[in-house]
Amino acid sequence: MPPLEKVVEGVEATLKLYLEDSYLKSTRAMVVKAVKSGGRYYLVADRTVFHPKGGGQPSDRGAIRGSGYEAAVARAMECRGVVVHWCKPVSGVPCEGEAELAIDWGFRYLLMRRHTAAHLLDYALAEVLGEYRPAVSSWLDHPAYVEFKGPAPGSSEVREVEEAEMRLIEEGLPVEAKHMPSEEVERLPTVKGVRLPKLSRYRVIQIGDLPPIPCGGTHVKNTREVGGFRVLKLEDCGGSFKLYFEV
Numbered sequence: 001m002p003p004l005e006k007v008v009e010g011v012e013a014t015l016k017l018y019l020e021d022s023y024l025k026s027t028r029a030m031v032v033k034a035v036k037s038g039g040r041y042y043l044v045a046d047r048t049v050f051h052p053k054g055g056g057q058p059s060d061r062g063a064i065r066g067s068g069y070e071a072a073v074a075r076a077m078e079c080r081g082v083v084v085h086w087c088k089p090v091s092g093v094p095c096e097g098e099a100e101l102a103i104d105w106g107f108r109y110l111l112m113r114r115h116t117a118a119h120l121l122d123y124a125l126a127e128v129l130g131e132y133r134p135a136v137s138s139w140l141d142h143p144a145y146v147e148f149k150g151p152a153p154g155s156s157e158v159r160e161v162e163e164a165e166m167r168l169i170e171e172g173l174p175v176e177a178k179h180m181p182s183e184e185v186e187r188l189p190t191v192k193g194v195r196l197p198k199l200s201r202y203r204v205i206q207i208g209d210l211p212p213i214p215c216g217g218t219h220v221k222n223t224r225e226v227g228g229f230r231v232l233k234l235e236d237c238g239g240s241f242k243l244y245f246e247v
């Protein structure tokens with residue numbers, strides 16, 4: 001298995017279409033590199049709809065169909081701004097040239113709903129506890145959770161958090177991605193105690209008129225699309241706690 005650095009050598013950064021439109025299910029693209037490794041292929045295209053694993057969001061999966069071949073994308077990975085699709089050939093031999101890239105939309109849409117619910121949890125928790133709690137980690141595949149810093153809430157508080165989250169979902173708040181300079185981001189209550197990469201500008205998610213949250217993931221357009229929310233389990237990690245949830 002070649003190191004990813006080797007695969008992306010000399011390749012320009014990928015145009016990440018999912019950052020602009022998370023509802024885009026497929027795109028035509030130019031496969032600029034195809035590297036065989038055992039029975040698998042690493043395919044790199046000039047643009048992609050595949051969100052790589054990162055920021056708690058699991059990688060998209062799907063298919064790439066090019067001239068005389070079809071490959072199943074098991075996962076997408078990012079290296080130096082380049083998205084690499086790790087593929088298993090279904091038919092033919094993957095190669096460079098024009099291709100159609102399509103994600104597994106059912107899985108992605110579930111991730112978008114969970115991801116938006118995970119952000120709403122910041123606000124629901126702040127409403128119940130009276131202050132923002134820094135999110136230290138999250139995972140959006142099943143079982144999905146967000147881990148927050150601080151002492152674990154009691155079971156009645158968890159029920160209140162669920163109710164606050166459901167109110168935010170039912171309010172049908174618009175969800176938008178925009179960019180903010182770092183000096184504005186540093187003042188947000190939602191980033192207090194959160195470790196961020198050093199950047200001059202951040203992509204942030206704005207839900208209604210709530211304070212934005214820096215994020216590079218994919219979300220639904222309106223909180224109503226989250227559909228529902230249930231806390232499955234509270235895990236006390238000593239100094240932090242995990243809220244497992246499903247939408």
Ligand SMILES: [Zn+2]
Binds near residue numbers: 119219
């Ligand atoms: Zn997000």
